[in-house]
Amino acid sequence: MWQKIMDGWLKICSFHRTQDATAAGTFVDFFIPRLNRFFLLRLAIVAATAAIVFSFLLMPCVINGESMAPTFSSTGFTFCWRGEYWFKKPARGDIVVIKYADRVYFLKRIVGLPGDKIAFVNGDLIVNGKKQREPYVKFVSYWNLPEREVEPNHYYVVGDNRSQDIDVHRFGQVSRSKIIGSPLW
DSSP states (O other), rough: OOOHHHEEEHHHOOOOOOOOHHHHHHHHHSSSOOHHHHOOOOHHHHHHHHHHHHIIEEEEEEEESTTTTTTSOOOOOOOOTTTTTSSSOTTTTTTEEEEEEETTTEEEEEEETTOOOOEEEEEEETTTTTTTOOTTTOOOOOOOOOEEETTTTHOOOEOSTTSSSTTTOOOEEGGGGGGGEEEOO
């Protein structure tokens, strides 16, 4: 069976070559293929598939900043899986990618859902009057923020690194339409 699969694959890959050229394929033939309509068709299919996948499904993201430390390194790379919330709603604790501006995206954690009351008291997150256990927050925080209610169709997001001064940390309510997906890893 394996031989039949390999024979089929070799036949597909060799449509643009003669039998002699396929049998006598060389290292150079692999890296510099003959340009003909079959090769160009395969190239167009691969390019179109890559454009669709990396534009609409898996958006490449560069991580630059410490707001999600230690969960994510201050520098790195990941993909945003845009299909994460096609059929489900974001949930408390989810890490999401948020569109902030044109080609500027933030990586944050959802801590409040629509209708929740959110506050910070001496660095502790208070949701609906109850102190939250957040094992992913590893650095000491002294944030104090009065209670506020999350608007309908909005989510309250914040980074895991709360040791930064509250004035320089970007957090707060974000519209559901700004949440574009979740990091793949």
